[in-house]
Every structure is written in structure tokens, then in C-alpha cells.
Amino acid sequence: MAVLQGCPGIKVSIVSNGQALQEYPDIEGDFNNKDYASLPVSLQSLSYVECTSEAEFGIRVELDQTYNSWQEHTHLAFRAYVDGQGIGGVNKQIGKWTYDIAEAIIDSSPTEQIRRKLKFSSITKVDDADSVRVKTDAKFATGLGEIIVYVHRCNHEPIREPIYGRPTSFITAPKEISEKALKGQAISHGVSFGEEVRVNVPRKTEKAVFIDGYIRPHGVFRFRYRSREGLKQELIIPRSPSPEPGMRPLKPHTQSTVNAALSRGERLAKLKREIDEIKSEDHDGTTGGRKRNRESSGVQSSGRAYKTSRQSNGSVVIDLTADE
Template identity: 30%
Template sequence: MAVITSVPGISITVHVNGEVAQEYPPLDPTDECTPSPPPHICYIESKSNQSFLVRLTLSPERTTSETNAILFTVFIDGMFAGGQIVYRRSTRQLGSPMIVDIKDQIIQSDVAGHCIRRSFSFSPVSLVEETTQAMVERDSRRAKSLGCIVVNLATCKPGATRVMQPLVPWRNSDFVLAEKAMKGKELSHGTSYTQEILAPTPSCAAAHDITPLGKYIFRYRSRAALQRELIIPQTPPPPDESFITSELGSMSDEHVRYLAKEFLRIKREREVKQETPALSFKRTIDLTDDDVVEMNGRHSFKALKREGDNDVIELSD
């Protein structure tokens, strides 16, 4: 949950597939530009084809009105995605949090009085090596804002209500970028627009007397990209598994098959031994019967005399 101490009573969250995205702090926030007041910067994990939305939560303690409203705007990959003017319109809303979602972009349609609402979705980025200089320069500009959700908050005074003028539509990007344009950046996803729905064009109001409150920056990356940027720790395999994987990788297929056969043979031998218990018995020493063997020149013994199920030792002078 993104919170700026200088903006009390307001939190911003990104929800991916209906769940609040976990936020990870940057390695060194001082590397970012630091306007006044400084923005809240964090990283979140993105997965291909997952939908997401941006949510503003207004606490009951945060006072708003028609003359002191909150301007809530969202930019994704450097492009305007949506915005709302937020304030409590009745006293019934005073005792509970107020939630406002920006989950789709409103664009023009060919149907009078209607617009198209299209939702946000993560799309994978692919890199190409052989490119022209013009493509490298173009993709370098795109890479500066790609993989980034920026939320701006401000106080404002709403103007008169009117019918919204939807955005001019543009085609989704294929996110094929020149590898040279990345310059070390770990970009894994961009945002595409999906699930287009025809809907009545909503009304809106102009914002006046705008005073900035704060900025929230969410950089979205795949889990692997977050690990490469050292935002989250690596998850190495267990030592034994790592060793075995390395050893098997260096062996020929014939050697691997041989080891598998040996493993099965040894396993079978152990199973057979467990199925056949060893016989055990005690030896009997008898110094009185005829069949004797001299021992140490003074005593003699006869081995293995059994009585019933027991081995017996008989001694005499």
C-alpha cells in the first residue's frame, strides 16, 4: 500500500488479477529524480496477460468537499489512462472509507453517445538484435516510460459538469524493442488494452485551482527481471539438486541410461535381500561325545548339537 506521509488519509494500490500487488522498495531511491515533495517509488511483479487496476482509498478522516476535492489521474507507460475528481457527495459516506478504481481507458467509438471502455493488461516485451539506428533511437524513447504506472494526486475545485470527450483510440503496441535501446534496463512487460466494451459516454467536470499533493510510481517487472535488478533475492535450487543437475548435464545420453540401469539393479538386489531373512543359530560345544576335536591340547568339543529348537552347550571334564 503506497502512502505518502505528507498526504494523510489517502492510499494508492495496484491490484493484479483481483489481488493487491506486493510492493518492493528500490535499491537506492536517491537514484531517482527527487522533486519536491519526493514521490513514493516501488516495484511490483507483473505476469503476462494478467489484468490490473489502480485503486485510491480515502479514509473516513480525510475531509473532502465540492470546493476541496482530490484530482486522481493515472498514466501508464507515459500515456494518459484515466482520471477522476474524488469527494464525498453525501454525509452517509463520512463513516466509511471511499474507494475509487481506475480500471479501464475510455476511447471514442463509432456509435453516437457511446464510448469504448478497454481494460489494462500486462503484455510481454521481446527484444531483437539486428535493428536500424532509427529504431534504436525510437525504442530508447519508449523505454524511458515503459513498464511504469504513475499516479498523480492534487487538490482541485470541480467545474461545471459536461459530457466527456473520449480519447482518440490508438493501436496496441507489439512491444518488440531493439536490445541496444534497453541500455541495461530490465523491461519485461508493457501495458496493452483488452476486453473492449461499448458503453454510454459518461459525464465529467473540469478541474480548477489545481495544487499538487503527491506522486506514486509503480515499476512493474516479471519476477525474473526483479531478481536480475536485485529488487528481490534469487531463489537458488537446493545444493544437492544443483550438483546433480550439473553432473547430469555434462553426461552423454548413453552414460545416463547406464546409471539408470545400475540404480534399478542395486535397488532390486536390496529388495531381494529384504525378502529373504538370514538364518541364525548358535553353535553347541560338547566335550563328552565320541566325535571330538582336540582344542588347545587340553579340551575337546563337538559342534552343533540341537535339542528341540534350542542350541545347547554341554561341558564336562
């Protein structure tokens, strides 16, 4: 869960399937965004999270009693953006609470909202260098792959007239984008929006007034979402080491393979003894008739017949390939 070092008590995380996604803080990231360049680094947070294709997600904001309001404001407002688009948010009185921004919200009327679920959708990079396409894709790529939550200190005052400050529609991320438009970023996903659901809501009687102004937030949380491979490409997580050539895992010896090895060894030892016996007969005082008899018959003391032949140097060669 991301926090602001300079403002304890405020926490934000990205949740999917009921669980907060693991965060990889980027303490050496870009904290010089022109939209909040004057904001101290201690009031900014930048993290990476791993996303999964077609998974719904939400933004969880928490406030606890360690937050110090300095008696200057009564509420905190959280404004959420995905891929550069504002999707709504929440403003609540200072206290201890947790709230999930799980949908993009449009105020269609003072008493009705249109809500759409948030989902990670994969994007295919294409090698298209057409200047018109690259220029068009580059505009959409601004903010792509990033979730931003702005925190504002505010007070509430009565509403005199209905206010509509939210967009009337949302733009779903494209399925394809020119790789050149991404300028080397390992962006793998964008945000798509679910079906519209219309919900009746009470008419608002109060509005938030930001004491620091709308363009100067009190804190900023940024989350860059990537596939696992994208996180590796941006060196956020280490790559798996490649196996060395020729290295294969050793197969464990089972009892049957051990027994087979022993019986084979016994057979080889037996054959070696028989060969040694034949060699000794060639060099002792045995008559030539007996040797010729053995050579012609090929019968050994074991009772097994083998094909034999004599080489020019006098050595005997035995063919051990006969069927058992």
C-alpha cells in the same frame, strides 16, 4: 498498498484477478524525476510489482477519514498513466471511498466514452543494434514498464463548454524491442488494450480546477511492473540459491527396501560362513583326498554348488555368480 508518508489517508494499489498485487517498495529509488523534482520525497511512492502475461489489471485508489484537507479543497483528482500514456482517472469529493480504474477511457463525445481493458503483455528483447531501430524503440521505451498515478487537490466549478482532455487513441506495447533501447532495464512486459466498448454517459456539468496547478501534483505513486525473473535481475527479490554440484535428495527408505536389505545381508552372512568353513578345511588335518573331493564337486554344507578354483598361493576362489 502504497501510501504517502507525508499525506496519510491516500492509498493506491495495482489489482489483478480481484487481488492486490504484492508490492516491493524501493525506498532508495529515483525520486528526482524532472516532472516533479520539487515534490518532497514524503509525497512520492515507488514500488515494484510482479506481473503475469495476458493478465488484466486495474488501479485501485482509496481515500479514508485520516486524510486532512486543511479546508482548502473539496475534491481529489487521480490521473493515471501507463507506459507514458494518460488513460483517464477519477476525481471525487473528499470522504471515505474506493474506486478502481480498470479501463483506459476516451471521451468520444460529450455523452459517450470508449473504454478498453488494461492487460499485461510480454515483450521479447532482440539483439538488434541497427541505429534506426534503436532510436525508434528508445522513444517508445520512455515510460515503458511503469504505472504512475498523480494526485491533485482540486475544487469543482460549472462547465461552460465541452472539454476533451483525453487522447483519441492508445498505443499498445510492441511484441519485440531492441535490448539496447532498454539501456539495461529488466523490462519484460508492456500494457496492451482490449477491444473498444462504447458506453453512454451523462453530460458533464462540472470540471476540476487544480489549486496547485496541473503540473504540480500533491502526490505521486509509481509502480514498476516486471516478471519474476525481471525482479530478480533488478535485485528486488533474491535469486533462488543454486544446488551444490553432486548433491542429490536422499530417497526415503520404504518398508520393502528395508526388508530387501535385511534378506540380502542374511544371504551374505551365510555365504561368508561357508567360505570360512572351506578355508578352515584347507588348514586343518583333513585329508587331501577329501579336500580334492570338495574342490572337484564344489558342493558346500548348504547343499548349493559353486564353481571353485585354487590360486598359486593356495587360496580357494569361489564363483558366487551362479544362478539361484
